[in-house]
Amino acid sequence: MLRNVYLKSLRDSRKSILFYSIGTMALGLYVTLFYPTIRDATGFTDFLEDLPEVFQALIGDAETYTTAEGFLNAEVFSFMGPLIVSVFAIIAGTAAIAGEEESHTLDQLLANPISRTSVLLQKAGALLTGLLALSVALGIGLVAGSKIAGFDLSITGTAQAIASLYVLGATMGLLALSIGAATGRKGLAGGVTAGVGVVGFLLDTFLSVVEVLEPARFISVFYYFNNNDVMLNGINAAHMLALVGLTGVAVATAVWRFDRRDVSV
């Protein structure tokens, strides 16, 4: 695990990857095991249909709770899933370069015969690998839970929703890593990226029902992540490309800037 920067970074975050993966798997199990109870609760959907639109935006409409996919879309892929994955990604992203710089270990690392671009890309690779572990664990949790609870779950829908969640996590993590690499400031990297996530979530969820703010949802990462309810309607390639493109621009800018700036002691 000490062969290169990529493996060393994975080694550094092995506990974190393990605990967050347990978390996503537990989320998958909990929600799928809980689903039959909600499905069988009579009167609940009638109640939902009578709610004003703003509350339906908040907790889901009737369809949300009558199909397994709708339920998982609301319970896993609208809030809890993105929250866990984003927190993991932002922490890993800020630690990657700005974190090493602030704990004064980057200087010594870069005194080795290795280019800054290589360090940045290997650390990005480690982050993407960690996210993959969280995603696979979530998938296992969801599929295993549905089997135990005895209902059918669309495997393609689930896979696509997880893929979309993975892209969101990668966007948040690499954005944090990029800001950290470009500035060397961990707090700034974490703060800005968390802001992008929180504002994105608010714009896409609560504020989507405010007509004046409707156009603003296009600047939300959450809009591209799951506005079309991937679990139910499949992945939207254009939306995914928007996130991948944003991430690509961020990483490319970070590579350029990191290579040219001074590293602090």
Add this chain to the structure above:
Amino acid sequence: MTEAISTTGLTKFYGEHRGVIDVDLGIREGEVFGLLGPNGSGKTTCIRLFLDLIHPTSGSATILGLNSQADSVRIRQEVGYLPGDFVTYEKLTGRDLLEYFANLRGHGMAHAESLAERFDLDLTRKIGELSRGNRQKVGLVQAFMSDPRLLILDEPTSALDPLLQQEFHRMVLEETAAGKTLFISSHMLSEVEIICDRVGIIREGSLAAIEEIATLRERVLTRVEIEFSDPVSAADFHGLDGVTDVVVSDHRLTCSVTGTVDSLIKAAARHTVIRMESAQPGLEEVFLAFYSDDADKEGPGAA
């Protein structure tokens, strides 16, 4: 013969703050060079510029014939580096850290193990649990372990006890015998004069002088105090070669000497000497020697 380090007008500003200004330096391969200056004078800035950890505002540096910025990866393959404050992954054991850096450098652990043994360093302990001196040993081992052509060491012996300083001096001798070049920074003349061939004096970011150690000694003022059994006359000691500031009170003489103390000793020998003390010149005295009127005539920066 190629130069191990060569800089032309090397200048670094951190925003408004001065790092180094217009440094022209030429260090021969196989030489042990000391960069001497007080804290904040720009020693570390020079070193970080050589390793491309920071980029020059203007001017350039050539390390082992390669451009410090364009060829930085190839340069670092050939350079061992010990920073002034060796901070590294605290959760790794010494062995893990050395293994990691050895992997990044593409060599094995044999030399690292033997160096650790030589320093009596326990590699199984976590770096965060080590004392400052032991951590410095890890730093020295990682700098020397790749058998680099050029060693750049920032205040290498600051945390070492006298025994280990001696061991370090032996290592420096072995490296020079093997044809290696060493660049060592320090704020203590006593540290560099034992191991270095030449010394550069840096002050407020500018290189004030580059001197052979022998020449430097000649120019540095040594304070000498001699106690005689009988009262002596100041006239006996005036006009002696290199002797100034003669003060005689009763049977006690104090004076400053530049260069050799020979003429003073011979003059003193005409009397019965009870006790003689000479103070190791500190950095202040070295600077005084270089910024006195005499030094100005020859011009600071004269190599």
